[in-house]
Amino acid sequence: MQSISPSLERFTSRKLAGLEKRQLRRRLQESNNSAGMQVERDGRTYVNFCSNDYLGLANDPEVIRAAQQAAAKYGAGSGASRLVTGGHHLLFELERRLAALKGSEDCIVFGSGYLANLAIAPALLGAGDLVLVDELAHACIHAGAELSRAEIRKFRHNDLADAREILTAERADYRHAMIMTDGVFSMDGDFAPLPELLALAEEFEAWTLVDDAHAVGVVGEGKGSSAHFSPAAMPPLQMGTLSKALGSYGGYLCASRNVCELLRTRARPLVFTTALPPASIAAALAALDIVERDAERRERPLTLARRFCAAAGLPAPASPIVPVLLGSESRALKASMALQDEGFLVTAIRPPTVPRGTARLRITFSATHVEADIDRLAQCVRVILEETSETA
Numbered sequence: 059m060q061s062i063s064p065s066l067e068r069f070t071s072r073k074l075a076g077l078e079k080r081q082l083r084r085r086l087q088e089s090n091n092s093a094g095m096q097v098e099r100d101g102r103t104y105v106n107f108c109s110n111d112y113l114g115l116a117n118d119p120e121v122i123r124a125a126q127q128a129a130a131k132y133g134a135g136s137g138a139s140r141l142v143t144g145g146h147h148l149l150f151e152l153e154r155r156l157a158a159l160k161g162s163e164d165c166i167v168f169g170s171g172y173l174a175n176l177a178i179a180p181a182l183l184g185a186g187d188l189v190l191v192d193e194l195a196h197a198c199i200h201a202g203a204e205l206s207r208a209e210i211r212k213f214r215h216n217d218l219a220d221a222r223e224i225l226t227a228e229r230a231d232y233r234h235a236m237i238m239t240d241g242v243f244s245m246d247g248d249f250a251p252l253p254e255l256l257a258l259a260e261e262f263e264a265w266t267l268v269d270d271a272h273a274v275g276v277v278g279e280g281k282g283s284s285a286h287f288s289p290a291a292m293p294p295l296q297m298g299t300l301s302k303a304l305g306s307y308g309g310y311l312c313a314s315r316n317v318c319e320l321l322r323t324r325a326r327p328l329v330f331t332t333a334l335p336p337a338s339i340a341a342a343l344a345a346l347d348i349v350e351r352d353a354e355r356r357e358r359p360l361t362l363a364r365r366f367c368a369a370a371g372l373p374a375p376a377s378p379i380v381p382v383l384l385g386s387e388s389r390a391l392k393a394s395m396a397l398q399d400e401g402f403l404v405t406a407i408r409p410p411t412v413p414r415g416t417a418r419l420r421i422t423f424s425a426t427h428v429e430a431d432i433d434r435l436a437q438c439v440r441v442i443l444e445e446t447s448e449t450a
């Protein structure tokens with residue numbers, strides 16, 4: 059029999075009731091994904107427009123086969139941390155491939171993108187250092203900054219003048235400084251101004267970390283946000299995930315040999331956690347093969363996003379992530395339900411994932427979507443926006 063603590067029950071039930079009242083309670087639902095961006099929920103099949111599987115590689119036969127073969131040959135789990143006996147040869151191969159893709163000296167693969175961000179800042183910064191974080195950067199960037207024990211300053215989203223002001227006023231009071239940002243922002247789909255940000259970092263001797271979770275595989279010829287710019291804007295710390303466009307699971311940091319070597323010794327989320335299972339590593343390697351050879355597939359998510367925005371009357375998108383801002387939590391939830399009635403799955407994104415007052419639909423496009431669904435979704439979103447502006 060499970061033991062129940064009355065005070066713990068009182069605390070959690072009160073918390074839940076409060077969240078419910080503010081329409082901020084989240085519920086986990088069974089969602090079974092299959093090829094072609096189909097997702098089954100409650101016995102009904104929807105077209106998934108909120109997946110980060112931008113290239114449809116999670117259900118690609120070649121990627122699945124690679125995972126199956128690796129599991130059959132090497133087992134289901136890796137059995138230990140990489141510093142003990144979890145250092146599979148496929149993992150080293152994956153790191154060489156990612157470093158080559160990104161044009162960096164070295165690369166480390168982590169258990170997930172979230173773990174990578176919990177690892178990097180705390181291994182490189184400490185008390186007496188300064189870290190500047192874009193206010194809209196992903197939650198795990200903020201979490202990594204907090205774990206590092208450096209002083210944290212948030213700068214306004216993509217606002218170089220604000221970042222400069224902070225550095226001008228405070229940089230001299232600290233030993234090291236780091237600027238942290240998403241390359242492509244996860245909830246807005248816009249790019250960080252990397253060339254200008256890197257110039258600013260250089261001027262103030264700050265290290266720049268760019269999170270390419272939504273960029274690798276889909277922008278800059280699959281190389282990520284740095285290659286989106288011409289000439290390429292190469293930050294010294296480029297992290298990302300294997301779990302989105304690459305269709306598998308895991309995270310990585312591409313950086314210099316010295317940075318990677320230091321992290322191999324010092325990064326707690328690498329040292330004290332079990333290495334990725336062989337199937338995930340093999341799947342990511344197979345996905346990289348496809349990304350590198352199939353330009354049409356890489357470009358299709360953005361092509362579809364453009365088609366959608368044109369048809370829905372929205373501004374042209376920069377990436378395959380299209381936010382449809384609706385403001386209140388209830389409006390976003392209602393819009394999501396309306397789309398669900400039409401057979402589209404687009405979850406409502408609410409605070410604290412996005413700032414208060416900017417609840418939205420976040421629509422993501424994948425290479426395996428079909429045009430007819432894009433066009434029908436655009437019509438539905440058009441109707442939602444018209445209704446919203448009437449009641450606003």
Ligand SMILES: *Cc1c(COP(=O)(O)O)cnc(C)c1O
Binds near residue numbers: 244300
């Ligand atoms: C999803 C995401 C992560 C986390 O990556 P996982 O591999 O899913 O843990 C990190 N940063 C950004 C910007 C993300 O969107």
